[in-house]
Amino acid sequence: MAKNVVALIGAAQTKFKTHYADKTYVELAQEAAKQALDDAGMEPGEIDAVVFSMAPTQFMGVNDCDRWSTAHVFGTGKPYMRIHAGGATGGSALAAGYIHVASGVYRSVLVVGADRVAETPDAQHILNLIWDRFYEHDFALNTVTMTAIAAQRYMARYGTTEEQFAKVVVRGRKNAMGNPYAHLKGDITVDDVMNSPRVAYPYKRFDICPRSSGAAAVVLTNLEVAKQKCARPAFVNGASAITHSVFMGDRMGVFSETEFSDHDGEGIAAYEAYRQAGITDPSSQLQVAELYDPFSTFQYPIIEGLGFCGRGRAAAIDQEGGWDMRGGQVAINPSGGTLCTNPIGVTGLVRVVDAANQIMGKAGANQLPNVHNAVATAAGGSTQFFTVTVLGDDHTPKGIAQ
Amino acid sequence: MDVFVIGQAVHEPAARIGGKRLEEIVFDVAHAALADAAVSRREIDHVTIAGCDELDGRSISSMLLAAPAGAQLRDEMKCTDSGLTGLCLEAMRIESGIFDLGLLVSWSKPSTAPLEDVMRMRCEPFYTRPVGLNMTITDGLFAQAAGEKYGFDEFSADEAVLDAYRRAGANPRGMRHSVPGVEAIATSPYVAAPLRQAHQAPITDGAVAMVCCSERWLKRNPRARPLARVAGIGWRNEEYDLGANRLTSLNAFTNALSDALRMAGLAKPSDLDLIELDSQTGFHELAFRAALNGNAPAAISTSGGAFAQNPYFCTGLINAAEAILQLSDGAGPIQIPGIKKAAAHGSHGFAQQGNVAVVLERV
Numbered sequence: 089m090a091k092n093v094v095a096l097i098g099a100a101q102t103k104f105k106t107h108y109a110d111k112t113y114v115e116l117a118q119e120a121a122k123q124a125l126d127d128a129g130m131e132p133g134e135i136d137a138v139v140f141s142m143a144p145t146q147f148m149g150v151n152d153c154d155r156w157s158t159a160h161v162f163g164t165g166k167p168y169m170r171i172h173a174g175g176a177t178g179g180s181a182l183a184a185g186y187i188h189v190a191s192g193v194y195r196s197v198l199v200v201g202a203d204r205v206a207e208t209p210d211a212q213h214i215l216n217l218i219w220d221r222f223y224e225h226d227f228a229l230n231t232v233t234m235t236a237i238a239a240q241r242y243m244a245r246y247g248t249t250e251e252q253f254a255k256v257v258v259r260g261r262k263n264a265m266g267n268p269y270a271h272l273k274g275d276i277t278v279d280d281v282m283n284s285p286r287v288a289y290p291y292k293r294f295d296i297c298p299r300s301s302g303a304a305a306v307v308l309t310n311l312e313v314a315k316q317k318c319a320r321p322a323f324v325n326g327a328s329a330i331t332h333s334v335f336m337g338d339r340m341g342v343f344s345e346t347e348f349s350d351h352d353g354e355g356i357a358a359y360e361a362y363r364q365a366g367i368t369d370p371s372s373q374l375q376v377a378e379l380y381d382p383f384s385t386f387q388y389p390i391i392e393g394l395g396f397c398g399r400g401r402a403a404a405i406d407q408e409g410g411w412d413m414r415g416g417q418v419a420i421n422p423s424g425g426t427l428c429t430n431p432i433g434v435t436g437l438v439r440v441v442d443a444a445n446q447i448m449g450k451a452g453a454n455q456l457p458n459v460h461n462a463v464a465t466a467a468g469g470s471t472q473f474f475t476v477t478v479l480g481d482d483h484t485p486k487g488i489a490q
Numbered sequence: 491m492d493v494f495v496i497g498q499a500v501h502e503p504a505a506r507i508g509g510k511r512l513e514e515i516v517f518d519v520a521h522a523a524l525a526d527a528a529v530s531r532r533e534i535d536h537v538t539i540a541g542c543d544e545l546d547g548r549s550i551s552s553m554l555l556a557a558p559a560g561a562q563l564r565d566e567m568k569c570t571d572s573g574l575t576g577l578c579l580e581a582m583r584i585e586s587g588i589f590d591l592g593l594l595v596s597w598s599k600p601s602t603a604p605l606e607d608v609m610r611m612r613c614e615p616f617y618t619r620p621v622g623l624n625m626t627i628t629d630g631l632f633a634q635a636a637g638e639k640y641g642f643d644e645f646s647a648d649e650a651v652l653d654a655y656r657r658a659g660a661n662p663r664g665m666r667h668s669v670p671g672v673e674a675i676a677t678s679p680y681v682a683a684p685l686r687q688a689h690q691a692p693i694t695d696g697a698v699a700m701v702c703c704s705e706r707w708l709k710r711n712p713r714a715r716p717l718a719r720v721a722g723i724g725w726r727n728e729e730y731d732l733g734a735n736r737l738t739s740l741n742a743f744t745n746a747l748s749d750a751l752r753m754a755g756l757a758k759p760s761d762l763d764l765i766e767l768d769s770q771t772g773f774h775e776l777a778f779r780a781a782l783n784g785n786a787p788a789a790i791s792t793s794g795g796a797f798a799q800n801p802y803f804c805t806g807l808i809n810a811a812e813a814i815l816q817l818s819d820g821a822g823p824i825q826i827p828g829i830k831k832a833a834a835h836g837s838h839g840f841a842q843q844g845n846v847a848v849v850l851e852r853v
Contacts, residue, residue, distance in 0.1 A: 168727035331566035
């Protein structure tokens with residue numbers, strides 16, 4: 089178990105939109121960093137180290153852009169490192185910041201990042217380049233087609249329909265109406281989703297996240313500082329990341345340990361994060377889940393992987409309102425989630441910010457009552473990098489060092 | 491810190507490692523490190539990767555390389571700064587108490603993704619990219635500024651390079667470049683005055699892996715053979731913009747080293763028996779030595795450092811591997827007898843924007 093308690097005492101995100109014509113990349117990162125410090129009641133000099141969250145830099149066009157950002161995020165002269173795990177980067181960066189403090193090496197750490205996914209005219213072209221040059225570039229594999237294949241398999245296994253996935257979009261956009269930072273929001277219908285242009289079966293345009301630009305940041309610190317600075321921190325009680333093979337075909341069938349269409353690593357990561365956090369009954373102990381769902385088809389397998397229900401059951405429970413923000417069994421993506429906002433390099437961190445805000449009572453119009461524990465996820469690569477972070481209002485669940 | 495290195499492997503370097511895909515290089519070095527530690531992949535509970543997409547010529551290169559690095563269905567984390575930064579991250583992961591046994595893997599194959607092209611694209615698009623700034627030019631600027639501040643000239647750099655090649659020539663794990671004559675160095679073409687081509691350490695392909703464990707794991711596994719203890723870690727970044735103070739202060743170098751020394755309970759660099767410096771040019775070698783300010787350890791870059799092999803992204807971690815060999819009496823013909831404490835240095839970014847130091851102790 090971790091040697092030291094880690095508390096999240098400041099969280100911030102910018103508004104997300106397709107383009108920021110009035111701010112550079114580094115200015116966006118700075119905006120989030122400054123706001124997170126303000127939220128924590130800290131000055132830059134109180135930050136001991138910086139972790140920068142950034143996925144592929146090809147979207148915004150400056151290699152290793154974290155180095156360009158050093159001064160803007162108050163990192164000059166400090167320990168400073170960048171974490172990168174594709175779409176899971178934000179979750180992994182949070183875990184790295186957590187390690188900085190949990191190890192006792194540093195007291196207070198700023199985790200910050202920014203992305204401008206729409207700087208490139210075609211993000212899916214960039215995402216084609218994540219695949220093997222010799223075998224996969226030429227047959228139009230990208231994150232849309234890759235996850236469409238997994239979704240088809242999930243549908244075949246569990247009988248889930250396109251209309252059921254469409255309900256995820258409707259719920260997300262509706263929740264996002266109460267989130268001032270969300271990129272897409274609105275009161276849409278299942279028919280609106282079903283009638284949007286077909287992209288790759290089972291996806292229509294509305295099943296797919298936007299290309300977002302923006303930034304996010306959190307301040308992590310130890311228990312001593314947290315007591316001085318924050319009346320109600322969100323404690324990081326569990327953090328886990330599981331990596332799987334890039335080869336989707338190796339993750340299905342009778343010879344595989346896991347099932348690709350179930351987002352197989354998410355459950356393994358959740359098991360470990362829950363173990364650290366003392367979560368034994370996710371449905372009763374967790375009130376909020378902020379899930380990394382860039383496609384409408386992601387939510388159900390992730391919900392099942394997190395142990396909120398059995399495999400293949402999430403869609404049916406959704407039809408009964410089980411994942412609604414208010415009145416549901418667990419509030420799934422009260423922020424609107426990744427379907428509404430996806431600045432890839434920081435999306436996992438945005439999930440953490442939104443989950444932490446619910447615990448800290450700072451979620452604004454979407455604040456839910458009595459949130460004691462929340463979970464945030466991220467996923468990346470060929471849906472092969474999975475992170476799970478458990479946050480709580482109490483740092484003394486079973487298994488956490490006192 | 492109570493973090494131990496119990497196994498390591500360094501891939502044989504080459505100007506271009508041909509005949510292998512990058513994942514094969516990564517698999518081979520990870521597999522060799524596990525074998526050196528006499529543990530299996532199933533026993534490790536996490537993997538730390540240090541790699542750079544741009545140098546790998548592929549977005550999210552860890553998609554393909556995580557599994558060959560041993561990370562399949564393991565808790566994996568990747569940093570993109572440098573190989574030696576990866577050792578700092580790995581040490582913190584174990585020190586956190588969450589993990590006990592991990593594999594750290596780093597690689598660099600600039601022969602397939604030319605370093606200078608990658609570095610040029612590190613320029614922000616408004617000021618430095620239109621100017622055409624690149625690694626060589628920033629190293630030239632560094633050479634000018636540092637030479638003026640610390641009082642060394644081209645001739646001194648020629649001698650520093652010659653000395654580095656002599657040390658590198660004795661290192662059986664290096665490229666064994668032929669030692670050039672001082673005349674050849676002094677008359678090689680200028681690439682960014684006062685920096686000459688021969689002042690630059692030749693870039694190579696390479697890879698390195700280490701198996702690290704906690705003290706708790708060592709107690710549970712008394713047959714394990716610790717090679718060295720990671721006693722202190724430090725890493726610092728300078729600002730991105732290249733002003734005169736930024737080029738000459740060497741603050742990131744001295745502060746990263748101070749952090750690592752302090753964590754190890756040491757007061758000054760001369761408390762070390764050895765430091766392996768990541769000097770990309772003769773001017774850097776002189777500048778880092780000058781920054782040690784009369785407190786240099788008895789031995790500096792016995793391995794030859796970047797002039798022995800220089801897989802740019804992970805040269806600092808190879809410095810750590812060389813230091814660990816010294817601490818475990820495995821350095822062969824370049825072994826320093828009785829060495830007890832050593833440090834590895836790594837640097838990265840334009841004009842060494844980032845500096846990393848790790849202090850290692852004999853167990």
